[in-house]
Amino acid sequence: MRLDKILADSGFGTRSEVRKLISRGNAVVNGKVVRDASCKLGPEDELTCFGKPVEIHEGKSFYYLLLDKPDEVLTAMEDSRLPNVGDLIEDRYKNRGVSPVGRLDYHTTGLLILTNDGELSHRLTSPSYGISKTYLVRFSGDPLTDEEIAKAGSGITLTDTDVPVRLKPCEIVREAEDQARVILTEGKTHEVRRIMAHFGKEVISLRRIGIASLFLSEKSAPGDLRELTSEETELLKKAVWLS
Numbered sequence: 001m002r003l004d005k006i007l008a009d010s011g012f013g014t015r016s017e018v019r020k021l022i023s024r025g026n027a028v029v030n031g032k033v034v035r036d037a038s039c040k041l042g043p044e045d046e047l048t049c050f051g052k053p054v055e056i057h058e059g060k061s062f063y064y065l066l067l068d069k070p071d072e073v074l075t076a077m078e079d080s081r082l083p084n085v086g087d088l089i090e091d092r093y094k095n096r097g098v099s100p101v102g103r104l105d106y107h108t109t110g111l112l113i114l115t116n117d118g119e120l121s122h123r124l125t126s127p128s129y130g131i132s133k134t135y136l137v138r139f140s141g142d143p144l145t146d147e148e149i150a151k152a153g154s155g156i157t158l159t160d161t162d163v164p165v166r167l168k169p170c171e172i173v174r175e176a177e178d179q180a181r182v183i184l185t186e187g188k189t190h191e192v193r194r195i196m197a198h199f200g201k202e203v204i205s206l207r208r209i210g211i212a213s214l215f216l217s218e219k220s221a222p223g224d225l226r227e228l229t230s231e232e233t234e235l236l237k238k239a240v241w242l243s
C-alpha cells in the first residue's frame, strides 16, 4: 500500500495534507525518513508519523464509531488531567487513528462520531457543507418567545466577545417551557450556550441528538459506543457528497 494512503486512512489528514507532512519529513519507515508519498509499504514494515507508531493493515481501513458522550468528558483522545473520549475507546480503534469529528463541550452529552476517515471528518465539520447538528437544550429563565425564535431563525449577532459574531440562521423548536430543540448548520464555539445566553437563559443541560440524518436512538445512554452500520455511514457520506 502507498505511504500517503496508509497515513490518510489512519486519520492523519486528507491525501493532500498527508503528502505535505511526508514531504516535510514527518514519516519514518524502518528508521529512515521517507519523503516519497508513493513509497510502497507492507505489513512487515515499521512506520511512525510524528513519532507515533502507525499500523499497516491490508484489510478494512476506515472505522466509524458513534459515542454517546457522557457529561464531564473532554472531547480529546488524551489529556493528562481530565477524563476524555480516548478513555472510552478501545485500543484497536485508537491504533487506527480514530479521532472525534468536531467537538462537544465538557458538559455537553450525546452524539459524537469518531473516525479515521479524514475527508469525511473534514466535510462534516466544515461550515461550507452546512451539515445540520440537532441539540436538545434545557434552560432556566423565561420560556422562549415567538419573537426570539424568529430572531434566531433570521440570524442573530452575538456581542459577547470584542468582535461581534454574526450567526447563520438556526431553527429553534419549543419542546417544553424549559426545553427546546436547536438545529445549527455551523459550529461556532459554544454556539448553543451563547444563543441561549443572548436571550437571557442559562443552559442546564445540553445534549446533541443528531448529525445530518443520523439521530441517537431514544434508548441511547451516555457512554454507549458502537460502530455505525454501513447504511448509516453511507447516509453521512451522501450528505457531504462523498458517495
Ligand code: URA
Pocket: 103, 104, 105, 106, 108, 189, 190, 191, 192, 193, 194, 206
Ligand atoms: N453548542 C454548545 O454550546 N456546546 C456544544 O457542545 C455544542 C454546541
